[in-house]
Amino acid sequence: MDILRGIKGAPDWLPPEAGAFDAVERAFLDTAALGGYERVRTPVFEPTEVFARGVGASTDVVQKEMYTFEDKGGRSITLRPEGTAGVLRAALEAGVPRSGTLPVKWSYAGEFFRYERPQAGRQRQFTQVGVEALGATDPVLDAEVVLLGWEALKRAGVGEMTLRINTLGDRVDRPAYHERLNAYLDDFEGDLPPDVAERRHLNPMRAFDAKAPGMAEIMAGAPLLADHVNDEAKAFHEEVCGLLEAEGLVLTHDDRLVRGLDYYTRTTFEYQAAGLGAQNAVGGGGRYDGLAEDLGWPEPFPGVGWALGVDRTLLALGEAAAPPPRAEVFVVAADPTLAPQAFGLVARLRRAGVAADQAFAGRRMKAQLKLADRSGARLALVLGADELARGVVTVKDLASGSQREVADAEVLAAVTG
Numbered sequence: 001m002d003i004l005r006g007i008k009g010a011p012d013w014l015p016p017e018a019g020a021f022d023a024v025e026r027a028f029l030d031t032a033a034l035g036g037y038e039r040v041r042t043p044v045f046e047p048t049e050v051f052a053r054g055v056g057a058s059t060d061v062v063q064k065e066m067y068t069f070e071d072k073g074g075r076s077i078t079l080r081p082e083g084t085a086g087v088l089r090a091a092l093e094a095g096v097p098r099s100g101t102l103p104v105k106w107s108y109a110g111e112f113f114r115y116e117r118p119q120a121g122r123q124r125q126f127t128q129v130g131v132e133a134l135g136a137t138d139p140v141l142d143a144e145v146v147l148l149g150w151e152a153l154k155r156a157g158v159g160e161m162t163l164r165i166n167t168l169g170d171r172v173d174r175p176a177y178h179e180r181l182n183a184y185l186d187d188f189e190g191d192l193p194p195d196v197a198e199r200r201h202l203n204p205m206r207a208f209d210a211k212a213p214g215m216a217e218i219m220a221g222a223p224l225l226a227d228h229v230n231d232e233a234k235a236f237h238e239e240v241c242g243l244l245e246a247e248g249l250v251l252t253h254d255d256r257l258v259r260g261l262d263y264y265t266r267t268t269f270e271y272q273a274a275g276l277g278a279q280n281a282v283g284g285g286g287r288y289d290g291l292a293e294d295l296g297w298p299e300p301f302p303g304v305g306w307a308l309g310v311d312r313t314l315l316a317l318g319e320a321a322a323p324p325p326r327a328e329v330f331v332v333a334a335d336p337t338l339a340p341q342a343f344g345l346v347a348r349l350r351r352a353g354v355a356a357d358q359a360f361a362g363r364r365m366k367a368q369l370k371l372a373d374r375s376g377a378r379l380a381l382v383l384g385a386d387e388l389a390r391g392v393v394t395v396k397d398l399a400s401g402s403q404r405e406v407a408d409a410e411v412l413a414a415v416t417g
């Protein structure tokens, strides 16, 4: 019988890469926490409506990529393909808009699912960390969010990056613009790929994202939303950009950046990492002032946020991805009769907060020292019968090979000092 295999596009993360993966996730979450964003946890599945209405019927995500199934109660359920719709659904359900202490600033981390064609940097299960700032329309908040994402990627170790930014204006600007864009696309009706031809009456802006051959040429002459943005939204965007530039960020203004989700209004942005090829966006986000109403809230409730991809960031880090060492200190017993003492010393180190490990199954000293090296530990503590009788332990520096004896009572100080 063949061994069972996992699902295509749903990667296994094993040591040491899984350690590096955690380090990236932690760097993102720590940065969010520095900005006052509090953790939330929402379900990995939601009623399908949350995404169908939230993410938007014209998007690839909703049209082609959702893992949707009927549960035993006959309800249509979808594995979350993105974070914002579910988090906002939770906020509305909890009555956050009426809480009086707005904005609330939340962060999340977890697994997301899209039925995409798996390739480097594009999977069917992937991990995102995200932030959402809900309940305020203020350019300072947009700038905070954009800057925080940048800092989060830097903290995770990403080197060269580009920040692409655009404004999509408000929803009131859309109908007139959609009409103009559709009128423009009419002239190319016969040349449009079927999905653009079908979806352009739901949202012609999708055509900017279409990758089919010839589309880039067609769209090169398309009317731009930037020319249809109302003055207030324009001034808002200029303020956001000004704040970011004052912090030293170099902005790449991209008036074709519409992003793959329908809910964005005003600010949209994407972080791209150098050297990633086609899938070079490590994260992105924007403002979504109309989303709450799409989810059934009776009045506008604004929000702005981003999601950063952990898997793809790790890809961008390449060799620079650094899993933490498995142990700081490795305890080596010179002969098998000292196993209880080694066990006791490892326990003592761990209680003191030192990551410690040892060998098992009665290995010889040389093999134990090899394992010590492999563990990434800085120090080996070698226990010998003679030394123990004298109340000392040998502390060996695994990088330099130098060693010295330390009194048993001083061991903790010696490894932490």
Ligand code: AMP
Binding pocket: 082, 114, 116, 121, 122, 123, 124, 125, 126, 127, 128, 260, 281, 282, 283, 284, 285, 307, 308, 309, 310, 311, 312, 313
């Ligand atoms: P999005 O939710 O599409 O705005 O994506 C935000 C970030 O999540 C992207 O920049 C990627 O880093 C990551 N991401 C999105 N889709 C995938 C996928 N299928 N596989 C791996 N990472 C993804």
